[in-house]
Amino acid sequence: MRSTLLLLSALCLLLSSCGPASISTPESPTLTPDTQNPTPAASNLTPETWNLTPETPNLTPETPTPDTSDPLTPSQKDRLNQTAQxxxxxxxEEALAKAEKIGFVKYADPSNMCGPLSIAELRDAGLLSRYVDPHDFWxxxxxxxxxxxxxxxxAERFEHYRFKQSIGEFDFREFPLQAGDFLYLYAGKGGTFEHILTVTRVDEAGRAYSVTNLNTQPYPNxxxxxREVMLYDPNQPGVGQFHxxxxxxxxxxxxxxxxxGFELWRFKVPVQDFSPAEIRLADKLDSVFAEAGGDWHSVILDLEAGRVVYDRRGADAVHTASVIKxxxxxxLFxxxxxxxxxxxELSAYIKSxxxxxxxxQALHDMLVISDEKATEDLLEYIRASRFNIPATLDDWGAPNVNVSSRLAPLDEIARLLAGxxxxxxxxxxxxEIILKFISEYTPNDDTRLGVLRPLxxxxxxxxxKRGSITEGRLVIGDAAIVTWDLRAYVIVIFGYPGAGTTNDVKLEQAIEEAARAFWDFAK
Structure with a gap:
């Protein structure tokens, strides 16, 4: 078995998007800037670098005026640099140990760790969620x-750019890179591999640096x-790793x-640093969820402070069951x-x-007793009016909420509840009508997040509004707005089958324990 896994690992080296695949370069006809690169010969490029450039138009102008604002604070930039070091x-041998420590795949190798390394630098510096999985970037x-x-x-937190000009010719004086920029380099005509990197610092002279994996010996060794490499020096064209x-x-x-060329993602809004108390809460909640088994997603917002208290994989689209109601x-409104x-006239209108x-009556039945027929009746009523549901959700900052399939990222559900x-x-x-309905007490409302009621x-x-499915699939969740004094929080927690054996009872108990941990934090 191990020999098979080692063979697969060796194959992954050949499929690397970080390492060279050939000494020679393919012969390709000259292309216009707007023409996608032809598929190179398989003998010259690894399969991972076929069809290198996606159908993405050039930006207009070719080099847009960059946003000169830099949302990262000096301490965050320093933390990124120190983390990268x-x-x-x-x-x-040391690089292999680092690859194994990141743990992006079994039998990890430094030849193809560029994506996991780049994302780990941002994650470990606290600039991305602690739940970002480096494996996803392998x-x-x-x-x-x-x-x-x-x-x-x-998109609400990052700018996105796509440039098709070679990194060796691109004018970084006109569009300088910033610390925290995440880049994907396209091999293009004559290229032998593709690469991912994070800009880990920019010095006072404007020189951009990255800590990245590099090959230092020719084939076959x-x-x-x-290493930390200087990507370019704006004052010395032709110098740096890009050249x-x-x-x-x-x-x-x-x-x-x-x-x-390259694709770039850049922070466009300030990055929240979590407080020690918020970090302790996250540690506690993670422990609770690990003990219960299963796959967990959760978001907690402090509405008065305007802070994200906790976000465990809140961007993943998951089944929200009756919470979608x-x-x-x-x-409808x-x-x-x-x-x-x-x-x-709304109150009188809906009664007639x-x-x-x-x-x-349908609103009451949907929100209070979670009646499915009432839900379908209301959805059909909305659709019959030719009301644009997707456009409205997009305007509300919830473009990935699907009220038909009930799939939605929990961060967008939390955003809707906050709004x-x-x-x-x-x-x-x-x-007021909706809040009245979802505050009405029904049996079992003291369970799950409802354990907060007597506190x-x-x-x-x-x-x-709770969400449950126990037939055909398992979904146990709850979403609440909790207020007292001048404080207000949104809490959304969902558990599903996943790593570790679990069941509906364990998932519900974990939500209750998580609710009590939240109260210890917030009271």
Missing amino acids: TFISATQ LLRPDLNAETIRKTFP YYYVI DWTDESKNNWIGLTGYG VPIAML KSLEAKGVPAD HGNGFLLS LYQGKFIQPQAR LPPDGKFYN
């Missing part, structure tokens, strides 16, 4: 792994180390890349607003209108 390995291709890119670099990777006359033996109620129903049912409570998305009268002070409010 810990990966430096002078020998292949042999990553932006055109084939779009969902991984979306979850890790969401490839020898990989991890070396595109200098066929001198460096063909180490591999060539970047002829096809709250966004459906919000969409937005559709009535679009029809011109006056806000002060419907389609073979009364909207008020509901804060009165951002629907009229005040509609807000709240007299002025406390608890609004929630």
Whole structure:
């Protein structure tokens, strides 16, 4: 068995997007800047570098004016630099140890660790979620792994650029790189491999650096180390690793890349640093979920402080079961607003209108007793009005919520609940109707996040919608808005089958233990 795994590991070296695949370069016809590179000969490039450039148009202008603002603080940049330095390995043996420590795949190898290394640098510096999995970036291709890119670099927090000009010719004085930039280098015409790196620091002279894995010996004795390299010097064109990777006359033996340009993801908003108390809460919740077994996703927002308290894989699209019914109620009222129903007439309107049912009764049945027929009736009512559900969810910052399949990222569900409570998305009268329904007590409301009810002070409010599926699949979750004094939190927790044996009882008990851990943190 081990020999088979070793063989597979060796094969992965040949499929590397970080290491050279050939000493020679393929013969390719001259292409216009807007023409996708032809498929190179398989004998010259690894399969991982076939069809190198996805169908992405050139940006207009070719070099856009960069946003000169830099959301990373000096301490965050220093932390990134210091974190990256810990990966430096002078020998292949040390580099192998670092690859194994990152743990992106069994029998990891430094020849193809560029993606996992680059993402680990950002993660370990606290600039990306602690739950980002380096394995997802092993042999990553932006055109084939779009969902991984979306979850890790969401558009609301990252700028995205695609340049087709060779990195050896690109004018980095006009568009300088910044610390924290995440780059994918396309091999392009004449290239032999593709590469991923993080810009780990930029010095006072504007020189950009990266701690990355490099081949230092020619075929067949490839020898990989991890070094800090200067990518370019804006004051000395033709100097730096970007030049070396595109200098066929001198460096063909180490591999060539970047002829096809690069793709870049850049922080565009400040990155929140978690407080010691928030880190302790995350450690506690992770322990609770690990003990229960299963696959866990959770988001906790502090609405008054405007902080993300906890986010465990909140960008993953998961089944939200009946929790999706709250966004459906919000969409119903937005559709009535679009029809011109006056806000002060909403209460009377829903008691006298419907389609073979009364909207008020269907809303109650959907939100309070979680009736499925009422849910389908309301969805059909919204659709019949030709109301644009996807566009509205997109406007609300929840473009990946699917009310039909009930798949949604929990961070977007939390965003919708926050917007509901804060009165951002629907009229005040509609807000009050929904909040009244989801605060109505029903049997079992003291379970899951409901264990918080007796802990709240007299002025406390608890609004929630649970989600459960136990037949055919297992989904156990709860979503709540919890308020007291001048404080308000959104808590969303879902458990599913996954690593470790679990069941519905264990998942529900874990949600309750997590709720108590939250109270210890927040009270």
